[in-house]
Amino acid sequence: xxxxxxxxxxxxxxxxxxxxxxxxxxxxxxxxxxxxxxxxxxxxxxxxxxxxxxxxxxxxxxxxxxxxxxxxxxxxxxxxxxxxxxxxxxxxxxxxxxxxxxxxxxxxxxxxxxxxxxxxxxxxxxxxxxxxxxxxxxxxxxxxxxxxxxxxxxxxxxxxxxxxxxxxxxxxxxxxxxxxxxxxxxxxxxxxxxxxxxxxxxxxxxxxxxxxxxxxxxxxxxxxxxxxxxxxxxxxxxxxxxxxxxxxxxxxxxxxxxxxxxxxxxxxxxxxxxxxxxxxxx
Amino acid sequence: xxxxxxxxxxxxxxxxxxxxxxxxxxxxxxxxxxxxxxxxxxxxxxxxxxxxxxxxxxxxxxxxxxxxxxxxxxxxxxxxxxxxxxxxxxxxxxxxxxxxxxxxxxx
Numbered sequence: 001x002x003x004x005x006x007x008x009x010x011x012x013x014x015x016x017x018x019x020x021x022x023x024x025x026x027x028x029x030x031x032x033x034x035x036x037x038x039x040x041x042x043x044x045x046x047x048x049x050x051x052x053x054x055x056x057x058x059x060x061x062x063x064x065x066x067x068x069x070x071x072x073x074x075x076x077x078x079x080x081x082x083x084x085x086x087x088x089x090x091x092x093x094x095x096x097x098x099x100x101x102x103x104x105x106x107x108x109x110x111x112x113x114x115x116x117x118x119x120x121x122x123x124x125x126x127x128x129x130x131x132x133x134x135x136x137x138x139x140x141x142x143x144x145x146x147x148x149x150x151x152x153x154x155x156x157x158x159x160x161x162x163x164x165x166x167x168x169x170x171x172x173x174x175x176x177x178x179x180x181x182x183x184x185x186x187x188x189x190x191x192x193x194x195x196x197x198x199x200x201x202x203x204x205x206x207x208x209x210x211x212x213x214x215x216x217x218x219x220x221x222x223x224x225x226x227x228x229x230x231x232x233x234x235x236x237x238x239x240x241x242x243x244x245x246x247x248x249x250x251x252x253x254x255x256x257x258x259x260x261x262x263x264x265x266x267x268x269x270x271x272x273x274x275x276x277x278x279x280x281x282x
Numbered sequence: 283x284x285x286x287x288x289x290x291x292x293x294x295x296x297x298x299x300x301x302x303x304x305x306x307x308x309x310x311x312x313x314x315x316x317x318x319x320x321x322x323x324x325x326x327x328x329x330x331x332x333x334x335x336x337x338x339x340x341x342x343x344x345x346x347x348x349x350x351x352x353x354x355x356x357x358x359x360x361x362x363x364x365x366x367x368x369x370x371x372x373x374x375x376x377x378x379x380x381x382x383x384x385x386x387x388x389x
Binding site: 003007054055058062063064066067130133134136137138140200201203204205206210213214219223224225239240241242243 | 327337338339340341343345346348349350351352353354355357358359360361362376377379380
Protein backbone atom coordinates (compact mmCIF):
# COMPACT_ATOMS: atom_id res chain seq x y z
CA UNK A 1 0.00 0.00 0.00
CA UNK A 2 2.78 2.40 0.93
CA UNK A 3 4.71 1.43 -2.20
CA UNK A 4 1.66 2.13 -4.35
CA UNK A 5 1.06 5.44 -2.61
CA UNK A 6 4.67 6.48 -3.26
CA UNK A 7 4.57 5.57 -6.94
CA UNK A 8 1.34 7.45 -7.54
CA UNK A 9 2.60 10.39 -5.48
CA UNK A 10 5.74 10.61 -7.62
CA UNK A 11 3.72 10.51 -10.84
CA UNK A 12 1.21 13.11 -9.62
CA UNK A 13 3.85 15.38 -8.10
CA UNK A 14 5.19 16.84 -11.35
CA UNK A 15 1.75 17.68 -12.69
CA UNK A 16 0.71 19.12 -9.32
CA UNK A 17 3.74 21.43 -9.23
CA UNK A 18 2.96 22.71 -12.73
CA UNK A 19 -0.72 23.27 -11.91
CA UNK A 20 0.24 25.05 -8.68
CA UNK A 21 2.65 27.41 -10.40
CA UNK A 22 0.41 28.17 -13.37
CA UNK A 23 -2.57 28.76 -11.09
CA UNK A 24 -0.56 31.22 -9.04
CA UNK A 25 0.96 32.88 -12.10
CA UNK A 26 -2.48 33.72 -13.48
CA UNK A 27 -3.56 35.34 -10.24
CA UNK A 28 -5.87 38.28 -10.69
CA UNK A 29 -7.14 37.28 -14.12
CA UNK A 30 -10.90 36.91 -13.84
CA UNK A 31 -12.51 33.60 -14.70
CA UNK A 32 -9.28 31.66 -14.45
CA UNK A 33 -10.79 29.14 -12.01
CA UNK A 34 -13.10 27.86 -14.71
CA UNK A 35 -10.23 27.51 -17.18
CA UNK A 36 -8.04 25.74 -14.66
CA UNK A 37 -10.92 23.38 -13.87
CA UNK A 38 -11.50 22.75 -17.56
CA UNK A 39 -7.77 22.06 -18.03
CA UNK A 40 -7.80 19.54 -15.18
CA UNK A 41 -10.92 17.87 -16.55
CA UNK A 42 -9.56 17.68 -20.09
CA UNK A 43 -6.22 16.37 -18.80
CA UNK A 44 -7.88 13.63 -16.73
CA UNK A 45 -10.16 12.61 -19.58
CA UNK A 46 -7.19 12.61 -21.93
CA UNK A 47 -5.20 10.49 -19.44
CA UNK A 48 -7.82 7.77 -19.51
CA UNK A 49 -8.00 7.87 -23.31
CA UNK A 50 -4.22 7.79 -23.70
CA UNK A 51 -3.91 4.97 -21.17
CA UNK A 52 -6.57 3.01 -23.04
CA UNK A 53 -4.74 3.61 -26.31
CA UNK A 54 -1.24 3.12 -24.87
CA UNK A 55 -0.72 -0.10 -26.81
CA UNK A 56 -1.71 1.53 -30.09
CA UNK A 57 0.35 4.69 -29.42
CA UNK A 58 3.43 2.58 -28.66
CA UNK A 59 3.23 0.87 -32.04
CA UNK A 60 3.17 4.16 -33.98
CA UNK A 61 6.25 5.50 -35.72
CA UNK A 62 8.20 2.24 -35.71
CA UNK A 63 7.57 1.65 -32.02
CA UNK A 64 8.61 5.19 -31.08
CA UNK A 65 5.06 6.57 -30.82
CA UNK A 66 5.18 6.94 -27.05
CA UNK A 67 8.41 8.97 -27.13
CA UNK A 68 7.22 11.23 -29.94
CA UNK A 69 3.86 11.68 -28.25
CA UNK A 70 5.50 12.69 -24.96
CA UNK A 71 7.92 15.01 -26.75
CA UNK A 72 5.06 16.60 -28.67
CA UNK A 73 2.86 17.33 -25.67
CA UNK A 74 5.85 18.64 -23.72
CA UNK A 75 6.67 20.93 -26.65
CA UNK A 76 3.11 22.24 -26.72
CA UNK A 77 3.41 23.06 -23.02
CA UNK A 78 6.75 24.83 -23.63
CA UNK A 79 5.23 27.01 -26.36
CA UNK A 80 2.24 27.90 -24.20
CA UNK A 81 4.39 28.72 -21.16
CA UNK A 82 6.65 30.87 -23.35
CA UNK A 83 3.67 32.78 -24.67
CA UNK A 84 2.23 33.16 -21.18
CA UNK A 85 5.47 34.50 -19.76
CA UNK A 86 6.12 36.99 -22.52
CA UNK A 87 2.53 38.24 -22.27
CA UNK A 88 2.75 38.50 -18.49
CA UNK A 89 5.96 40.54 -18.78
CA UNK A 90 3.80 43.29 -20.16
CA UNK A 91 0.65 42.83 -18.11
CA UNK A 92 2.27 41.66 -14.91
CA UNK A 93 3.82 45.10 -14.67
CA UNK A 94 0.43 46.71 -14.82
CA UNK A 95 -0.78 44.32 -12.16
CA UNK A 96 2.15 45.17 -9.93
CA UNK A 97 1.83 48.91 -10.59
CA UNK A 98 -1.80 48.84 -9.58
CA UNK A 99 -1.26 46.52 -6.69
CA UNK A 100 -3.75 48.32 -4.48
CA UNK A 101 -6.56 47.87 -6.94
CA UNK A 102 -5.61 44.33 -7.83
CA UNK A 103 -9.10 42.97 -7.24
CA UNK A 104 -10.76 45.26 -9.74
CA UNK A 105 -8.19 45.87 -12.48
CA UNK A 106 -6.64 44.11 -15.41
CA UNK A 107 -9.50 42.53 -17.22
CA UNK A 108 -7.72 42.18 -20.51
CA UNK A 109 -6.31 38.80 -19.65
CA UNK A 110 -9.39 36.66 -20.04
CA UNK A 111 -8.70 35.76 -23.65
CA UNK A 112 -5.26 34.47 -22.72
CA UNK A 113 -6.71 31.93 -20.35
CA UNK A 114 -6.98 29.32 -23.06
CA UNK A 115 -3.21 28.99 -22.59
CA UNK A 116 -3.82 27.98 -19.00
CA UNK A 117 -6.25 25.33 -20.13
CA UNK A 118 -3.75 23.85 -22.57
CA UNK A 119 -0.76 23.91 -20.19
CA UNK A 120 -2.67 22.31 -17.34
CA UNK A 121 -4.36 19.88 -19.71
CA UNK A 122 -1.11 18.55 -21.17
CA UNK A 123 0.68 18.50 -17.80
CA UNK A 124 -2.08 16.38 -16.31
CA UNK A 125 -2.29 14.27 -19.46
CA UNK A 126 1.38 13.37 -19.49
CA UNK A 127 1.70 12.27 -15.87
CA UNK A 128 -1.92 11.18 -15.59
CA UNK A 129 -1.79 8.61 -18.36
CA UNK A 130 1.05 6.76 -16.62
CA UNK A 131 -0.81 6.85 -13.31
CA UNK A 132 -3.99 5.54 -14.90
CA UNK A 133 -2.03 2.71 -16.55
CA UNK A 134 -0.38 1.82 -13.27
CA UNK A 135 -3.65 1.81 -11.33
CA UNK A 136 -5.34 -0.12 -14.10
CA UNK A 137 -2.58 -2.72 -13.88
CA UNK A 138 -3.26 -3.14 -10.18
CA UNK A 139 -6.99 -3.33 -10.64
CA UNK A 140 -6.63 -5.85 -13.45
CA UNK A 141 -4.00 -8.00 -11.75
CA UNK A 142 -6.44 -9.82 -9.50
CA UNK A 143 -3.74 -9.94 -6.78
CA UNK A 144 -4.88 -10.42 -3.24
CA UNK A 145 -4.86 -7.13 -1.40
CA UNK A 146 -5.45 -5.03 -4.47
CA UNK A 147 -8.06 -3.11 -2.49
CA UNK A 148 -5.35 -1.78 -0.21
CA UNK A 149 -3.22 -0.95 -3.25
CA UNK A 150 -6.04 1.08 -4.76
CA UNK A 151 -6.32 2.77 -1.37
CA UNK A 152 -2.59 3.47 -1.55
CA UNK A 153 -3.07 4.95 -4.99
CA UNK A 154 -5.70 7.31 -3.67
CA UNK A 155 -3.44 8.35 -0.78
CA UNK A 156 -0.64 9.05 -3.26
CA UNK A 157 -2.99 11.06 -5.43
CA UNK A 158 -4.20 13.10 -2.47
CA UNK A 159 -0.60 13.68 -1.37
CA UNK A 160 0.42 14.96 -4.80
CA UNK A 161 -2.57 17.29 -5.00
CA UNK A 162 -1.79 18.55 -1.49
CA UNK A 163 1.75 19.53 -2.52
CA UNK A 164 0.36 21.42 -5.52
CA UNK A 165 -2.13 23.26 -3.31
CA UNK A 166 0.56 24.11 -0.73
CA UNK A 167 2.84 25.44 -3.46
CA UNK A 168 -0.02 27.54 -4.80
CA UNK A 169 -0.89 28.92 -1.35
CA UNK A 170 2.78 29.55 -0.61
CA UNK A 171 3.26 31.48 -3.84
CA UNK A 172 0.21 33.63 -3.09
CA UNK A 173 1.87 34.76 0.14
CA UNK A 174 4.70 36.39 -1.77
CA UNK A 175 4.27 40.17 -1.65
CA UNK A 176 2.86 41.55 -4.90
CA UNK A 177 5.96 43.63 -5.47
CA UNK A 178 7.94 40.43 -6.16
CA UNK A 179 5.09 38.14 -7.06
CA UNK A 180 5.31 38.45 -10.84
CA UNK A 181 9.09 38.27 -10.87
CA UNK A 182 8.97 35.08 -8.84
CA UNK A 183 6.20 33.40 -10.81
CA UNK A 184 7.64 34.35 -14.19
CA UNK A 185 11.04 33.01 -13.12
CA UNK A 186 9.35 29.76 -12.05
CA UNK A 187 7.42 29.51 -15.32
CA UNK A 188 10.62 30.22 -17.26
CA UNK A 189 12.43 27.35 -15.50
CA UNK A 190 9.37 25.14 -15.90
CA UNK A 191 9.40 25.70 -19.67
CA UNK A 192 13.16 25.12 -19.97
CA UNK A 193 12.83 21.94 -17.90
CA UNK A 194 10.03 20.63 -20.09
CA UNK A 195 12.09 21.34 -23.19
CA UNK A 196 14.92 19.28 -21.68
CA UNK A 197 12.51 16.42 -20.98
CA UNK A 198 11.19 16.62 -24.54
CA UNK A 199 14.77 16.44 -25.81
CA UNK A 200 15.36 13.39 -23.63
CA UNK A 201 12.41 11.60 -25.23
CA UNK A 202 13.64 12.52 -28.72
CA UNK A 203 17.09 11.14 -27.88
CA UNK A 204 15.44 8.00 -26.51
CA UNK A 205 13.47 7.68 -29.76
CA UNK A 206 16.74 7.95 -31.69
CA UNK A 207 15.48 11.10 -33.41
CA UNK A 208 18.10 13.42 -31.89
CA UNK A 209 21.73 12.58 -31.09
CA UNK A 210 22.51 12.52 -27.37
CA UNK A 211 25.66 14.71 -27.66
CA UNK A 212 27.94 13.37 -24.96
CA UNK A 213 26.07 11.48 -22.29
CA UNK A 214 26.07 11.84 -19.46
CA UNK A 215 27.54 15.33 -19.21
CA UNK A 216 27.65 14.93 -15.45
CA UNK A 217 26.52 12.40 -12.86
CA UNK A 218 24.96 13.68 -9.65
CA UNK A 219 22.89 10.57 -9.00
CA UNK A 220 24.77 9.96 -5.76
CA UNK A 221 23.67 13.43 -4.55
CA UNK A 222 20.08 13.64 -5.84
CA UNK A 223 18.90 10.62 -7.84
CA UNK A 224 16.17 10.89 -10.46
CA UNK A 225 13.92 8.51 -8.57
CA UNK A 226 14.11 10.26 -5.19
CA UNK A 227 11.30 12.60 -4.16
CA UNK A 228 13.62 15.59 -4.35
CA UNK A 229 14.83 14.44 -7.76
CA UNK A 230 11.26 14.10 -9.05
CA UNK A 231 10.30 17.51 -7.68
CA UNK A 232 13.37 19.13 -9.23
CA UNK A 233 12.66 17.40 -12.54
CA UNK A 234 9.15 18.84 -12.48
CA UNK A 235 10.29 22.32 -11.48
CA UNK A 236 13.50 22.88 -13.46
CA UNK A 237 14.02 19.74 -15.57
CA UNK A 238 16.68 18.26 -13.30
CA UNK A 239 18.34 15.07 -14.51
CA UNK A 240 21.09 13.36 -12.50
CA UNK A 241 22.78 12.15 -15.69
CA UNK A 242 21.75 14.47 -18.50
CA UNK A 243 22.65 14.07 -22.14
CA UNK A 244 24.23 17.06 -23.86
CA UNK A 245 21.10 17.46 -25.98
CA UNK A 246 18.97 17.96 -22.87
CA UNK A 247 21.24 20.75 -21.68
CA UNK A 248 21.27 22.33 -25.14
CA UNK A 249 17.45 22.32 -25.25
CA UNK A 250 17.26 23.72 -21.71
CA UNK A 251 19.59 26.61 -22.48
CA UNK A 252 18.04 27.33 -25.90
CA UNK A 253 14.49 27.61 -24.53
CA UNK A 254 15.56 29.58 -21.48
CA UNK A 255 17.45 32.03 -23.68
CA UNK A 256 14.62 32.32 -26.22
CA UNK A 257 11.95 33.10 -23.63
CA UNK A 258 14.19 35.43 -21.64
CA UNK A 259 14.99 37.31 -24.85
CA UNK A 260 11.28 37.59 -25.69
CA UNK A 261 10.59 38.93 -22.21
CA UNK A 262 13.44 41.42 -22.45
CA UNK A 263 12.19 42.71 -25.82
CA UNK A 264 8.67 43.22 -24.47
CA UNK A 265 10.01 44.93 -21.39
CA UNK A 266 12.09 47.30 -23.49
CA UNK A 267 9.16 48.08 -25.75
CA UNK A 268 6.94 48.79 -22.75
CA UNK A 269 9.70 50.77 -21.09
CA UNK A 270 9.85 53.06 -24.12
CA UNK A 271 6.08 53.58 -24.09
CA UNK A 272 4.61 55.85 -21.41
CA UNK A 273 1.80 53.41 -20.66
CA UNK A 274 3.45 51.42 -17.92
CA UNK A 275 4.35 53.62 -14.96
CA UNK A 276 6.73 52.14 -12.41
CA UNK A 277 5.25 50.90 -9.16
CA UNK A 278 5.25 53.81 -6.77
CA UNK A 279 4.53 53.81 -3.07
CA UNK A 280 2.50 57.05 -3.36
CA UNK A 281 -1.08 56.55 -2.28
CA UNK A 282 -3.95 58.29 -4.04
CA UNK B 283 2.20 23.30 -33.73
CA UNK B 284 2.44 22.56 -37.45
CA UNK B 285 6.09 23.57 -37.33
CA UNK B 286 6.85 21.04 -34.60
CA UNK B 287 4.93 18.34 -36.41
CA UNK B 288 6.91 19.09 -39.53
CA UNK B 289 10.15 18.94 -37.56
CA UNK B 290 9.19 15.59 -36.06
CA UNK B 291 8.22 14.24 -39.46
CA UNK B 292 11.42 15.51 -41.00
CA UNK B 293 13.42 13.77 -38.29
CA UNK B 294 11.52 10.53 -38.56
CA UNK B 295 13.25 9.05 -41.62
CA UNK B 296 16.59 9.45 -39.86
CA UNK B 297 15.32 7.30 -37.02
CA UNK B 298 13.81 4.75 -39.37
CA UNK B 299 16.88 4.59 -41.60
CA UNK B 300 19.25 4.21 -38.67
CA UNK B 301 18.60 0.47 -38.66
CA UNK B 302 21.52 -1.89 -38.49
CA UNK B 303 22.58 -1.25 -34.93
CA UNK B 304 23.15 -4.33 -32.76
CA UNK B 305 19.98 -5.66 -31.21
CA UNK B 306 19.23 -7.18 -27.85
CA UNK B 307 16.13 -8.49 -26.17
CA UNK B 308 14.75 -8.79 -22.69
CA UNK B 309 11.43 -10.00 -21.31
CA UNK B 310 9.30 -9.18 -18.31
CA UNK B 311 7.70 -12.17 -16.60
CA UNK B 312 5.94 -12.19 -13.24
CA UNK B 313 7.23 -8.65 -12.65
CA UNK B 314 10.85 -9.75 -13.13
CA UNK B 315 13.26 -9.20 -15.98
CA UNK B 316 14.50 -12.21 -17.93
CA UNK B 317 17.47 -12.15 -18.05
CA UNK B 318 18.30 -9.82 -15.19
CA UNK B 319 21.80 -9.32 -16.53
CA UNK B 320 22.06 -8.28 -20.14
CA UNK B 321 25.33 -7.89 -22.03
CA UNK B 322 25.53 -5.40 -24.88
CA UNK B 323 28.48 -4.11 -26.93
CA UNK B 324 30.04 -0.88 -25.63
CA UNK B 325 30.47 2.17 -27.85
CA UNK B 326 27.50 1.40 -30.10
CA UNK B 327 23.86 2.35 -30.11
CA UNK B 328 21.91 -0.78 -29.21
CA UNK B 329 18.28 -1.46 -30.11
CA UNK B 330 16.70 -3.22 -27.16
CA UNK B 331 13.35 -4.93 -27.49
CA UNK B 332 11.49 -5.24 -24.20
CA UNK B 333 8.76 -7.86 -24.26
CA UNK B 334 6.20 -7.65 -21.50
CA UNK B 335 4.68 -11.11 -21.08
CA UNK B 336 2.67 -10.05 -18.04
CA UNK B 337 -0.90 -8.87 -18.40
CA UNK B 338 -0.13 -5.67 -16.50
CA UNK B 339 1.79 -2.66 -17.84
CA UNK B 340 5.34 -1.98 -16.72
CA UNK B 341 7.51 1.12 -17.00
CA UNK B 342 11.04 0.30 -18.10
CA UNK B 343 13.14 2.98 -16.46
CA UNK B 344 16.78 3.81 -15.88
CA UNK B 345 18.42 7.10 -15.01
CA UNK B 346 21.78 5.65 -16.00
CA UNK B 347 20.49 4.63 -19.43
CA UNK B 348 18.26 7.74 -19.73
CA UNK B 349 15.28 5.59 -20.61
CA UNK B 350 11.70 5.84 -19.45
CA UNK B 351 9.11 3.86 -21.35
CA UNK B 352 5.78 2.27 -20.54
CA UNK B 353 5.42 -1.23 -21.96
CA UNK B 354 1.72 -2.16 -21.93
CA UNK B 355 0.73 -5.67 -20.88
CA UNK B 356 1.29 -8.47 -23.44
CA UNK B 357 3.24 -6.25 -25.80
CA UNK B 358 6.71 -5.28 -26.95
CA UNK B 359 8.51 -1.96 -26.83
CA UNK B 360 11.76 -0.76 -28.33
CA UNK B 361 14.29 1.39 -26.50
CA UNK B 362 17.59 2.64 -27.84
CA UNK B 363 20.57 2.44 -25.49
CA UNK B 364 23.82 4.35 -25.59
CA UNK B 365 26.31 4.39 -27.16
CA UNK B 366 27.45 3.25 -23.72
CA UNK B 367 30.89 3.28 -22.19
CA UNK B 368 31.97 -0.09 -20.81
CA UNK B 369 30.36 -0.55 -17.43
CA UNK B 370 27.19 -1.55 -15.59
CA UNK B 371 23.89 0.26 -15.93
CA UNK B 372 21.07 -0.71 -13.58
CA UNK B 373 17.46 -0.49 -14.70
CA UNK B 374 14.14 -1.28 -13.08
CA UNK B 375 10.41 -1.56 -13.66
CA UNK B 376 8.88 1.43 -11.98
CA UNK B 377 5.54 -0.25 -11.40
CA UNK B 378 7.09 -3.23 -9.59
CA UNK B 379 10.30 -1.78 -8.30
CA UNK B 380 10.91 -4.43 -5.63
CA UNK B 381 11.09 -7.39 -8.01
CA UNK B 382 11.69 -5.92 -11.46
CA UNK B 383 15.39 -5.07 -11.38
CA UNK B 384 18.20 -5.72 -13.77
CA UNK B 385 21.49 -4.46 -15.10
CA UNK B 386 22.88 -3.81 -18.56
CA UNK B 387 26.54 -4.70 -18.88
CA UNK B 388 28.31 -2.86 -21.69
CA UNK B 389 31.52 -4.58 -22.84
